[in-house]
Amino acid sequence: METPTLGPDELLFILKGLMWTLILAAIGFGGGIPFGLGVALARTAERRWLRWTATGWIALFQGTPLLLQLFVFFYGFALFGLRIPPWAAVAIALTAHASAFLGEIWRGAIQAVSKGQTEAAHALGLHYGSRMRDIVLPQAFRLSLPATIGFLVQLLKGTSLAAIVGFIELTRSGQIVSNSVFRPLLVFGIVGALYFALCWPLSLWGGRIERRLALGVR
Template sequence: MQGLQWTLILTVIGFAGGAIGGLLVALARTAPYAAIRRCAWAFIEIFRGTPLLMQLFVVYYGIALLDIPLNPWAAVAMGLTFHASAFLGEIWRGGIESLPGGQTEAAKALGIHWWPRMTSVILPQAFKVSLPATVGFLVQLLKGTSLAAIIGFTELARTGSIVSNLTYKPLLVYAIVGGIYFLLCWPLSVCGRRLEKRLAGSAR
């Protein structure tokens, strides 16, 4: 249960930090300046094109090479935030660009500048369109927290390994751990599918 607690805390921190970073990345990807768009594109490609496990290693051991003390908790939170920022940024960028061009043209015709146009007109609709994919990524992030055990952080998967070594019952312990992950992820997956069907129905 302690491992489950830390898994949930990591998921919340990673998703919350990723939501803030993802919003900035999505805005940068759709910014009117090409240099900003290219920088955001490079950030997304780096974190989407490399495994989360490698990202956690680089954050934990790379920062240590700079003589900056960093405990496993901070390293995992930072790594998950960067990872989530890239994925959520790309998801929300797709939501923004999926909206009809008439939305932006109408806002421009009314004299609404870029920032109020994004916050009042574009983003609310884009988030609604992107909601199923966002929930789907939350499921992936929850399962991805199990990789934190690699750098010594004790979450659900790591706790299962410790209990397995103590009890010599790996099949039973990992079945329980897998069952807990399933009970956490399955309702979110069902919610994502229902949201997708509901939005598809309203679009008709």
Template structure:
């Protein structure tokens, strides 16, 4: 049997971490797009759209991500598609991310004073124009820190995809533990790599928030 050095363990974990990063990026961008579409429904005039997004958010925020992964994995299979783990993982993570981003962004849009809506509509702007030229430019500034902060949750959420068999950092940790019988070292390294991925995001979210507050104080 081969002996694993610490470097072998770390090297293999880092190779697997690429998939954690890839899945995080795809889920975050996909979730952002779905979240933006939902946001238009959520803050739009249509009653049906509002109710739909409310139910959507309640469903995805009120159930475990792990269950959503299982349902995506086995649910997509009902349509006769042979579902690879990466597909189920991506679909579930995108939908889950969207549910949280839409609530974060709704708060940001609603923090824009009502007078801004009234002023822009008195200038004869339509809904999309109001959004494009008045509301979003201001709301986006406020939205950046909590959005970056939430990206940490997405990275950590990808760890659960190991349970439906997607091979990323957490799964590689399990496989390496079974091969080396050194769970303390392996999971220690796994935690360290996650920390190195997440901590810069957490920190930059805090820094951005502080910077933004300075801008606010100067108003």
């Protein structure tokens, strides 16, 4: 009986899973950016009901596991007779998850901007939109960049949970190949190396930016 081997077809299957991991991370992060900005602005708004709504949203998605969120979005739509593909449920869940975390990161960055600058802009007669667009948000974006990159690393690794609803991304593709060639250590070593190749450069980049910001403050 011929022993199964890890050949080009199996490696190509793993690389296809890697492609879907990147796509899911891009969708979740890209969708989380505008929604997260909305959450951050609501969290720092003057109207109390906006702050409470944003606080509830953040508490919901930061206080529950991503795995549970994937389950709810995947099976929750079915309760209302809506059948959506796994990738759509995962994309919605990752976007909602990212919006809560990015919103809280950016909320902290917005509040870290010196109040004297916003007061000066207000005294000059600049309306809220101009103050945020031209003064507060550019500085907040710079301050939040290391934490934002750190969350992107977490999101890349979090896409591995999509396998629980039947989506074939990098981790799930590695599991399938491992079950077919009976070489789990080799296969998951390759999968781990691919995750490392994605996440480690981002971590280094975030650390470098953080050190530059720290030097700029001195």
